[in-house]
Amino acid sequence: GFPAMGLKPGSDIKSPYRLYLPERFYAEFSITATVKLASKEGGFLFAVVNPLDTVVELGVHLGGAGAGMSNLSLLYTDVATHYSSQSVASFLLPSSFSRWGRFALKVTAEEVTVYFNCEKY
Secondary structure (H helix, E strand, C coil): CCCCCCCCCCCCCCCCHHHCCCCCCCCCEEEEEEECCCCCCCEEEEEEECCCCCCEEEEEEEEECCCCCEEEEEEECCCCCCCCCCEEEEEEECCCCCCCEEEEEEECCCCEEEEECCEEC
16 A cells, blocks of 8 residues: 555654655555644755755645745655755646644656645645
């Protein structure tokens, strides 16, 4: 089967990623989340980092982008070819996430799609 994980607020897992994820990550995957931001600045919902904590290999960042808007970014970095974190997709969503909101990221070989409150953006 495929791995499924749930993270609670304040989770701080410091373990080798191979305990939770395969050595070579899937070419196609999805990430779903229900979130409410504690501050307008936002932050990482989760981040898998290199051993030095300097590069985000896989992560989702959500932050404010003006009145009633948020920027959702998917970071996916091949550390064999990049020395800094790479954002592969960013989406402007019509929510400040001051209330609970749901989104899903669908990653295929061709594209990254976001669904916000069950609607495709």
